[in-house]
Structure formats: C-alpha cells, structure tokens
Amino acid sequence: MHDLTLASARKALRERRLSAVELTDHFLNAIDKLDGEINSFVTVTADQARASARAADALLATGNAPSLCGLPLGIKDLFCTNGVRTTASSNILRNFVPPYESTVTSNLLADGAIFVGKTNLDEFAMGSTNMTSAFGPVVNPWRRKGSDDKLVPGGSSGGSAAAVAAGLVLGTTGTDTGGSIRQPAAYCGITGIKPTYGRCSRFGTIAFASSLDQAGPMARTMEDCAIMLESMAGFDAKDSTSVDRPVPRYEDALERGVKGLRVGIPREYRPDTLPADIQSLWDQGIAWLRDAGAEIVDVSLPHTKYGLPTYYIVALAEASSNLARYDGVRFGERVDAGTLDELYEATRHAGFGEEVRRRILMGTYVLSSGYYDAYYLRAQKVRTLIQRDFLKAFENVDVLLTPTAPSAAFAHSERPTDPVQIYLNDIFTVPASMAGVPALSLPAGLDHDGLPLGLQLIGRYFEEETLFAAGRVMEKAAGFTHRPALHAGAIA
Numbered sequence: 001m002h003d004l005t006l007a008s009a010r011k012a013l014r015e016r017r018l019s020a021v022e023l024t025d026h027f028l029n030a031i032d033k034l035d036g037e038i039n040s041f042v043t044v045t046a047d048q049a050r051a052s053a054r055a056a057d058a059l060l061a062t063g064n065a066p067s068l069c070g071l072p073l074g075i076k077d078l079f080c081t082n083g084v085r086t087t088a089s090s091n092i093l094r095n096f097v098p099p100y101e102s103t104v105t106s107n108l109l110a111d112g113a114i115f116v117g118k119t120n121l122d123e124f125a126m127g128s129t130n131m132t133s134a135f136g137p138v139v140n141p142w143r144r145k146g147s148d149d150k151l152v153p154g155g156s157s158g159g160s161a162a163a164v165a166a167g168l169v170l171g172t173t174g175t176d177t178g179g180s181i182r183q184p185a186a187y188c189g190i191t192g193i194k195p196t197y198g199r200c201s202r203f204g205t206i207a208f209a210s211s212l213d214q215a216g217p218m219a220r221t222m223e224d225c226a227i228m229l230e231s232m233a234g235f236d237a238k239d240s241t242s243v244d245r246p247v248p249r250y251e252d253a254l255e256r257g258v259k260g261l262r263v264g265i266p267r268e269y270r271p272d273t274l275p276a277d278i279q280s281l282w283d284q285g286i287a288w289l290r291d292a293g294a295e296i297v298d299v300s301l302p303h304t305k306y307g308l309p310t311y312y313i314v315a316l317a318e319a320s321s322n323l324a325r326y327d328g329v330r331f332g333e334r335v336d337a338g339t340l341d342e343l344y345e346a347t348r349h350a351g352f353g354e355e356v357r358r359r360i361l362m363g364t365y366v367l368s369s370g371y372y373d374a375y376y377l378r379a380q381k382v383r384t385l386i387q388r389d390f391l392k393a394f395e396n397v398d399v400l401l402t403p404t405a406p407s408a409a410f411a412h413s414e415r416p417t418d419p420v421q422i423y424l425n426d427i428f429t430v431p432a433s434m435a436g437v438p439a440l441s442l443p444a445g446l447d448h449d450g451l452p453l454g455l456q457l458i459g460r461y462f463e464e465e466t467l468f469a470a471g472r473v474m475e476k477a478a479g480f481t482h483r484p485a486l487h488a489g490a491i492a
C-alpha cells in the first residue's frame with residue numbers, strides 16, 4: 001500500500017481490490033507510528049475517518065460512488081472543518097471549533113473524500129519553515145546524506161507537505177499566499193499547485209492576506225493534484241473574488257504533451273547566488289521540455305526584484321486588518337485583565353507568536369496615516385507592474401519555467417534569526433502570487449546532499465491545464481521515485 005497514489009488507490013477501491021476501511025486504517029497506523037517524529041498533524045480524526053470509510057465502502061458497493069470516494073486526505077489546519085477543531089496553528093485559536101465547513105473542504109467531502117486529520121502549518125500561514133507553529137515545528141522526513149540533522153519542511157503548508165512525503169496520507173490541501181504550497185512541496189519532494197487566484201473559494205479558509213490567499217492540492221504526482229483540484233475548484237457565491245468559470249477535467253489535460261509549446265526562461269530568476277545544483281537542474285528541466293518538442297524562449301520580467309518587498313507590504317497590511325478580529329471579545333482565546341485595553345493587550349500578546357506580532361505591527365505601520373501613500377499605495381502600484389510583466393511575457397510564451405526556491409531544505413538549527421533572510425525563500429514564488437497567475441512545483445531531482453529540489457511552472461490565468469500537461473512531461477522525464485529517510489514504507 002506504500003506505493004499507492006490517489007489515482008491508483010481510486011482504481012483499487014472502484015475495482016474492490018481494496019476497501020476504504022483498509023486504506024484508512026493503513027494511513028492512521030502510519031500516522032500513529034511516524035508522526036510522533038514528524039509532527040505533521042495538529043489533530044488526527046481517527047474515529048470520524050473510520051466512520052466515513054465504512055460509509056464510503058457501502059457507497060462503493062453500489063457502483064455509484066463519487067470521484068474521491070474512500071480516499072484519505074489531510075486538511076491544512078487553516079480550513080474550517082465543521083465540528084473539528086481548527087487552529088491556524090495559533091494559540092489564539094487553540095480551542096476554536098468551527099460551526100461550519102469551508103467551501104473547499106465541503107467540495108472534497110461531497111466527492112466522498114475521507115479526512116484523517118488537520119495538518120500543521122506556520123502560525124496563520126506566516127512563514128517558510130513551519131517553525132512558527134504554536135504546536136511545535138514540523139520535521140522534514142528527508143535527511144542530508146550521512147547526517148541526522150532535523151530539517152525544515154518549508155512553509156507554511158509544511159505539515160501538509162511532510163505528511164504526503166512520509167506516506168502518511170495520499171494527498172493534502174494547502175494554501176499559498178506567497179509560496180506556501182510550492183516551497184514546502186519543493187523541500188519535501190512532492191507536487192503542489194497554486195491555482196489562479198479566484199479558482200478555489202476562500203470561504204471558510206482562515207484569512208491571512210485576502211488578495212493573495214489561494215487554496216490548492218499537494219500530492220505525490222501531477223495526476224493526483226489534477227484529481228484533487230477538480231474537486232476543490234469552482235465558483236462560490238460566498239467568496240466575492242471567486243470566479244464563475246467552469247472547472248475543466250484537469251486529468252484530461254495530463255497527456256497533451258508540449259509539442260509546439262513556448263516555454264519562457266526568465267533571466268531575472270538566475271541570480272549569481274543561485275546554487276550550482278539548482279542551476280543545473282533548471283537547465284536539465286529546460287532540456288526535458290525541449291526534447292519533448294517545446295520551444296525555449298528567453299524572457300524578461302523586469303520588476304521581479306520588487307516582488308518580495310512589495311509582497312511584504314501588501315500581505316502584511318492585509319494581515320493586520322484580517323487579524324484585528326482576534327481580540328478575545330469577538331473571536332479567539334481571552335486572557336482576562338483589568339481594563340478593556342489591558343484585556344486586548346494581554347489576549348493578543350498571549351495569543352500570537354513573535355512572527356505574527358511582527359507582521360501585524362509592520363502591516364499596521366504601512367497602513368497608518370502618513371505612511372499609507374509612501375508604502376501601501378506605492379506597493380499596490382508596483383504590484384500592477386509585476387502583473388504587467390507576466391501579461392507581456394505571456395503574449396509570447398505559454399508557460400514559464402523557473403526553480404521553485406533558492407535552496408534545498410535547511411536544518412532547524414540553521415534557521416536564520418533575521419526574518420528578512422527567511423523571507424528570501426519566497427523570492428521565486430512571490431511574483432506569481434502578486435500577479436495571481438497559477439504556478440506549480442514538481443520534484444525534479446536531488447542535490448549533492450541527497451535532498452529534493454523543485455522546479456516551478458507558471459502559467460496564464462486559468463490555464464492550469466497547460467501547467468499539468470507540461471508538468472507531466474517533466475515528471476516523466478525526472479522519474480523522481482526517491483523516498484525520504486522517514487517513510488511509512490520503511491517501518492512496515
């Protein structure tokens with residue numbers, strides 16, 4: 001069962017070679033054995049998962065089961081799940097049990113998916129290491145050759161990525177604001193896609209930066225991500241930025257190939273500091289696409305260098321506004337104190353970790369009178385320039401190929417103390433987020449330490465199908481079948 005993908009498990013369930021109960025028990029056992037070390041789950045919903053699996057088996061027996069019937073998934077603990085604690089990995093929501101279901105998870109449930117639990121993340125999805133979680137850091141299941149150092153899984157969807165990589169679940173949901181699906185996917189050697197902004201509803205997903213937040217699937221293969229995205233995506237009247245467009249059958253696009261496809265290589269994504277392993281893997285990726293019939297074109301995205309600074313203004317401004325609701329009166333855990341102001345202060349100090357506090361302060365600063373025009377307004381204007389870079393490039397090419405991150409996973413002990421150094425991890429993922437275009441990361445190879453590296457494909461608005469097709473060509477060429485040191489298959 002350790003070699004199953006979502007697609008092969010779906011087939012085995014339909015052909016009744018495997019039951020949903022067996023499959024669910026398998027993953028719950030794997031979580032039991034390994035997650036003490038990895039810490040990828042904040043909450044495991046074993047009883048609920050087993051009950052859903054029994055119901056799924058009954059439905060599968062009728063021969064009339066929905067698309068994801070009986071398939072166990074993990075849900076990032078940022079999606080509200082009805083009756084199941086949803087924490088955003090923050091103390092302020094430690095005991096929050098939503099009375100409603102997010103649209104994305106409702107869609108997955110309606111298609112028959114089984115939720116085995118809620119996965120760990122950086123607090124409120126703010127981070128690239130999964131070390132800011134109030135529930136403790138996630139440990140990347142990969143190890144450097146000859147070393148026992150514990151590595152970060154990336155973030156913020158680090159629990160989701162680590163759980164898939166370690167074989168604890170077949171697929172997970174993630175959210176991506178500036179790279180939170182793609183960077184952890186790259187660090188953990190799995191596949192993840194951030195769809196076009198507006199493709200998946202944000203309703204019921206705890207907000208970080210509303211103009212950037214976007215849900216997407218994380219799984220082992222391109223096909224598995226295509227299967228999950230089809231279920232997760234779609235118009236939702238409850239999210240005003242949700243786009244009313246039919247959801248394609250993404251699976252049908254997988255084998256389209258890349259003949260005649262024009263692939264842009266943005267020169268700004270090749271800084272002098274880019275490690276040699278990443279440079280050569282990128283060149284390798286270019287060769288794979290060229291060999292499969294694509295045309296390679298040099299392109300320029302001149303405003304790339306402003307991506308990070310403008311992201312860290314816009315995202316933080318929105319975060320300061322979104323997180324204002326957690327005051328201990330209307331929302332969140334309360335710390336009782338003398339006056340109302342003291343109550344707010346004590347509540348928010350105890351409820352939020354250091355990184356979240358830093359971001360709320362910076363966000364409040366850039367929105368404050370006198371600084372609004374100088375920072376926030378200017379950043380929004382630069383955001384338009386970044387978006388125009390992509391629109392212009394996409395007049396001439398169909399997709400862009402870049403590395404996903406400027407390094408492989410690093411050790412917990414190597415986590416920089418300067419927050420700006422950590423923000424630099426998002427250098428290649430943030431521009432697509434600022435523009436709202438879709439982008440995916442696939443595991444393309446290993447570095448000299450034996451750690452996975454990802455390559456990123458960026459596409460035109462709502463052209464996720466092209467990304468899946470190009471991604472599938474690269475996936476076949478890469479033949480990435482490596483497994484991390486900590487894997488459920490190794491302990492069976």
Ligand SMILES: NC(=O)C[C@H](N)C(=O)O
Nearest residue numbers: 125126127177178179180
């Ligand atoms: N949420 C994200 O996309 C994570 C990004 N690294 C950030 O810290 O903002």
